[in-house]
Amino acid sequence: MSIGISGLTKRFGRTDVLRGIDLGIKKGELVALLGPSGSGKTTLLKIIAGLEWPDAGRLEVDGVDWLQLAAQERRIGFVFQHYALFPHMTVRDNLAFGLTVRPRAERPGKAVIAAKVDELLHFLQIAHLADRYPAQLSGGQRQRVALGRALAIEPKVLLLDEPFGALDAAIRRDLRRWLRGVHDSTGSTTIFVTHDQEEAFELADRVVVMGEGRIEQIGHADAIHDHPATPFVARFMGATVELPVTLQAGRIEAPGLDLSALPRRPLPDGPADLFVRPADILPVPDDASPWRIDSRMSNGANLRLVLSHASGALAEADVPRRAVQADALVAGTAARLRVAAGTVFPATRGAPPAQKTEPKSLKLESVR
Ligand SMILES: Nc1ncnc2c1ncn2[C@@H]1O[C@H](COP(=O)(O)OP(=O)(O)OP(=O)(O)O)[C@@H](O)[C@H]1O
Ligand SMILES: [Mg+2]
Structure with missing residues (x-):
């Protein structure tokens, strides 16, 4: 699915959280949103998911106006920044959840759901964990299950909000490679949010640097590193x-x-x-x-x-x-x-220091 975003603005109270976002994402592309805390990354993802609504602007997916669609009509896979698995459900049931709560007319039969879950367990290399509860998993294993839950519904667009946030550097690197593999074999269009420059550059086809509700630069790792477009990006890049x-x-x-x-x-x-x-x-x-x-x-x-x-x-x-x-x-x-x-x-004379x-x-x- 290709995503076209133009002129998107969002204000909470007196704060301009998004100040005119223009961004095109190609089908099958993996794009990283990189930016400091409070720059509007999660808000942008929530608008794409249909969990928030912009004040102005357009959001089109394969030419369809998504602002006319409710969240459940968009078929989004979302791994939230502070995701939680259902603690009282096994890994298998966590993975099946998104399919079992579909409206009756669209809900697959039990056998179809079971087969889909088995397929995911193998694909994500977590089959040996199928009958465990989240409390019995390591942090990295939980992240895989969370991603599996998002993939179960065969999302048109996959949105990942700092999915590796709480993990240590070595596990993050493993999961990064693994996620890139998952992305490539599902062919989904993916937007990945991170604070971590190295993670963004290693994983993404293109990186979007955000600062205070604006896109400061869009590009490949080397260009952003060597030719920052604005003083903001230069500082952010060290x-x-x-x-x-x-x-x-x-x-x-x-x-x-x-x-x-x-x-x-x-x-x-x-x-x-x-x-x-x-x-x-x-x-x-x-x-x-x-x-x-x-x-x-x-x-x-x-x-x-x-x-x-x-x-x-x-x-x-x-x-x-x-x-x-x-x-x-x-x-x-x-x-x-x-x-x-x-x-x-x-x-920049006359500008605030x-x-x-x-x-x-x-x-x-x-x-x-
Ligand atoms: N529901 C809300 N009501 C009021 N203000 C909000 C709301 N959601 C977000 N904000 C504000 O919007 C700004 C952007 O928030 P957002 O969560 O999009 O940032 P972020 O880039 O995801 O930050 P982080 O890296 O810390 O997750 C922040 O100043 C935040 O306080
Ligand atoms: Mg956030």
């Missing part, structure tokens, strides 16, 4: 160091920064902001630089250095602890910042 620079004939310049590794940009001359990941900054001792190392902290693999500029600006750098230069990078040292990669946006996160290491005692 480019948390914002350095004021000047653009001059496409060259990026600023005292104390070594930007020779960055390509020219087709942007107008004038002030600009450079967004950089801490791992893409290498401080190099230089007495003439206005940057100075304030603190140094090790997490074992990396040194996290906090630097301040004579003007009061702050920057963080992550340097491999075993790097050749690491020993020289101690608090009090003046250093220029060699930047390996970054994204430039024209300075970007919300900066306090460098974590500042709260720790400096190592001197």
